[in-house]
Amino acid sequence: MSTINTFASDNISSACPEVMDALAKANEANSPSYGEDPWTKNLATRLEEIFETPVTVFPVTTGTAANALALSTLTPAFGKIFCHELAHINTDECGAPEMFTGGAKLIDMSGANGRITAKALEDVIYGAGNVHHAQPATVSITQACESGTVYSLEEIQAIAAVAHSHGLSMHMDGARFANALVTLDVTPAQMTWQAGIDVLSFGGTKNGCLAAEAVVFFRPELVGDFPFLQKRAGQLLSKSRFISSQFAGYLKDGTWLRNARQANAMAQRLSKGLAALPGIELAYPTQSNEVFVSMPAVLIERLSAQGLSVNDEELDGKAVRFVAAWNTPESQVDDLLKVLADHC
Amino acid sequence: MSTINTFASDNISSACPEVMDALAKANEANSPSYGEDPWTKNLATRLEEIFETPVTVFPVTTGTAANALALSTLTPAFGKIFCHELAHINTDECGAPEMFTGGAKLIDMSGANGRITAKALEDVIYGAGNVHHAQPATVSITQACESGTVYSLEEIQAIAAVAHSHGLSMHMDGARFANALVTLDVTPAQMTWQAGIDVLSFGGTKNGCLAAEAVVFFRPELVGDFPFLQKRAGQLLSKSRFISSQFAGYLKDGTWLRNARQANAMAQRLSKGLAALPGIELAYPTQSNEVFVSMPAVLIERLSAQGLSVNDEELDGKAVRFVAAWNTPESQVDDLLKVLADHC
């Protein structure tokens, strides 16, 4: 892959050695199926340590499935889900939340830097109990969000307070949970249930796993029919340990935080370098492992003519995206900056 | 795991070394996401060699997802899917086909040894064009079927002929495709499109993979909106190579056929040993890697008292099931037979 392509997304990265080792170890002998294996059983225990509270956990294979299943547990078919207009659930899941909920409406909100605000949320919630209107049910925020910025604890708390005051549930899409966590330098508990998050899509795939996501419930009364919904969605793996063991490696000895710190650091390095180039400007503050810039069309064309295509398809084409991953070395960042500098 | 538990299902087995090696190799470097990686691209090529015809292939993570997605492409929301009453899609997928199709009806048919017949199919198809009735759309057979027997080529051809004469599509649930194939000793082409199969759920998980299934279309005009249906079902992995590379190992140098032959041979050994025990009788002919027997209740209780629980939950509790896998050694079969003999 060319240097530029390497920054197209964090989902092009390989899995980290700790994950591969755990997987190999889980494969050494036969083990019970459908979640009865030790790795799946241990996953809840490990997450309870990390989140410092009892949780109910369901491992699944994709972030789309994690989000759609979580939302389907929280939202009736005639319900409304409030989210940012750039939310992955709104723009990049081909209607998965609608499918899994049986037809819920996503109410998309604008908001600076990819984030909704408590105030804006308060303004769009209406119609509860009125049979003509789809019913307010759930709020979903993405942390780190789709434009690479991060909700502060105060922002999350304020949004959750509005949601809960209306009887709505709070979902967090944590596809890049670790990246946000190390940016805020807070505990997982602080960034989730202590701030009012009820259910979390806890992502591992982008940050060093092969395919490992988990739906984490902080309030047992919300779990509802999840096991049945998961099974009928084809998301209950017979060899569940294949996902759970990835998490075992991912969550052991701080691997996941190390991975996120490296990705974020490389994004910072890249962000500073890009901002210094003529004609390139940051589209959003760089607060996780994603860097969004505006770039002259002529530069994009010049790069393209060299076979170097940049990713300008995210965010409805409003910016060019570069993403660093757990395995991005400094040299690659510097190479990229050099290539861009040569074409500016 | 106890010896008996080891025979509970083939989905407790580890992945075979060839699969693990391919997976490790696919992880050596970054690679494009969402199916643009070389392993996913090569999968179609490899399957075209194996099936001796052009195919369209979509890798997914579970057999339930493969079946439900395949059926949803073939069947409108107001359609009927004809299958055996013991079919996995009917009894063991918690309504996944209904979810993915948006509400299609499974018409379950009885039939000796877990198999439907062309004659019985002809008798239950009615109502096409009549707005009051759900519309006949799809026939699904399982090969090897849920009671461990295998459709002959002639049986498949006859069923497909009835289906096609009514304009219905033919789906094959091949969760144990390899096991059936080596039993019949025919080519993959003969057992599928040459016999009238339109779409195949090609299973790898039970026969040596971690989690690898593929939906294989033999008629391009049936593919329809599959890519969108797959994405919105949360079944498009960002790191697709992690399914595809499993298939690379699985399908290389005959690994998949070797695995199936070993499993079948062990099932035969077990079947003969069980049939020789007093009070135990085969419930179905043993034609793949599953052995179903009827067993005196007192024997089941005696084993249970020793902590040895047999799997009598399959097939609605009509028989006790023992399943051999690719990694079942002769010694384990003999141990099991000894344990049972001791308790008879």
Place this chain on the structure above:
Amino acid sequence: MSTINTFASDNISSACPEVMDALAKANEANSPSYGEDPWTKNLATRLEEIFETPVTVFPVTTGTAANALALSTLTPAFGKIFCHELAHINTDECGAPEMFTGGAKLIDMSGANGRITAKALEDVIYGAGNVHHAQPATVSITQACESGTVYSLEEIQAIAAVAHSHGLSMHMDGARFANALVTLDVTPAQMTWQAGIDVLSFGGTKNGCLAAEAVVFFRPELVGDFPFLQKRAGQLLSKSRFISSQFAGYLKDGTWLRNARQANAMAQRLSKGLAALPGIELAYPTQSNEVFVSMPAVLIERLSAQGLSVNDEELDGKAVRFVAAWNTPESQVDDLLKVLADHC
């Protein structure tokens, strides 16, 4: 219409004068919409008198909608609905229950004379709590049933006892509720909630209304989200009084019972006459307003050659059906018998 066509179904009959009068009266002045009109408000009161218990009522326009909405309130998307294989919900609603429930499975049972039994029900309920299986949720019986026979109170009680012992809800499809009621000569309370029915589809259309059905809940805790489900199904009429006023006329001064008695009496007269004809035999006992007979194919052809087509499409073509309605006069029955006698 030819005499024979007049017996094709009770849904070809006009509305009775009492219904038309009530409708005209309800149209005399403007009135609030969406159920806030006096006719809709009075409907619950009137049904509470008739059923001698508090009820929650929702008027809708078709029997299919009444059934599907009722079932969708009782049954999760991954649920099972147990019914007779000839049940209207299973064979004549083009998958409406599946659509409204979001994919529930109808488990069809055989049973003599179109009725299921408590014993058979007990035998098919399994899998509760097991994530692999669609979950037992609801039992639906039709009274009078699709083959024209009637469940006795004891039969209903026994079936409901089995359903409730497993935590399932009891639904009654009462498209021909009045016809069954006058046959049994019991009270509406006895035939419903006192026998264990939880929710009733109360039909008016076939027995003298234009288009008037009502979903009647006997247990308020089951109503759930019905108002929202009704609205999103397009079944909340803005001018609700159009349905409710029909019921006002239908239920006033015993109109509905008079209508049903006339229809049943004419069916009895026809049944006796048919049974006396050579080559014609009753397929089921005549217990409501439907008469099912087996008839020589040659006779059917002979009639057809005269432009007199009989309805042999019901019950999967297993019998020829003649249906009497509230407005069937004796002379029409006698004419029909004469036509048939002439062709025998």
Place this chain on the structure above:
Amino acid sequence: MSTINTFASDNISSACPEVMDALAKANEANSPSYGEDPWTKNLATRLEEIFETPVTVFPVTTGTAANALALSTLTPAFGKIFCHELAHINTDECGAPEMFTGGAKLIDMSGANGRITAKALEDVIYGAGNVHHAQPATVSITQACESGTVYSLEEIQAIAAVAHSHGLSMHMDGARFANALVTLDVTPAQMTWQAGIDVLSFGGTKNGCLAAEAVVFFRPELVGDFPFLQKRAGQLLSKSRFISSQFAGYLKDGTWLRNARQANAMAQRLSKGLAALPGIELAYPTQSNEVFVSMPAVLIERLSAQGLSVNDEELDGKAVRFVAAWNTPESQVDDLLKVLADHC
């Protein structure tokens, strides 16, 4: 009803005599069911005269059902429907379009006076063929629209041109079709298929019927599976003539246009009167039978204290709505204006 309540909505109005007469006539004798009656058969003929082109017509009972069924024929489950943010399908159908389509996304657009523009539409269509995005499928406009204004022919043509250039279908929600038609003073053909409309929800209920709506297809290739979708939605009446005969009266001798003219004229009278009152301002131009005004909160409270509640719940509470109907007399308008003047 108080004078003010009489203006709450046009769906509180009675049916007009022509409709009631036709209904009574259709009830004089028995008639075939499920659309085989002469009234239903004649409906297509009559609409073909009116629209001057071949059409395919399906009568249903509610506007919500008409819209949701029409949209479900045009839009896949993973599709997008573009509409104004105030569109009835978006705000007042409790998720019916989402239910009937199996989960399509409504993309709501802003736009002055309740109308979208061709330019704005062009800007929001993206992602066709990209598996990550729900797929652009359908554009729906309301004529007259929810804020009481009317699209000009040129506006419709321009919007349809954009839609069709992207391969999208054009739906018109014509709940107040006649009101818009007489405002524009054009032919039904000009306002629909000649301007690029593919499918129309043709409303009768608000303009003099009891419950009569029709889905009208101008392009036969779009009808698709409509008959099955209608049946499984519980929208195929067994006694279909009771909708169709309403249309017979409604469409005979210009009844529908006379009704609409009266309603519009009364709205104009009211609009002028309101605009002359101190503190009251028109929120939108009055172009059909709805008048929207902004009104001081203190006036609303003063009226409420007198038991005179105004309808301020439409359009998300952005204005107070008064609606005239076919049977609104001048005296009632003048009474209302006097009441308001007294409280200003």
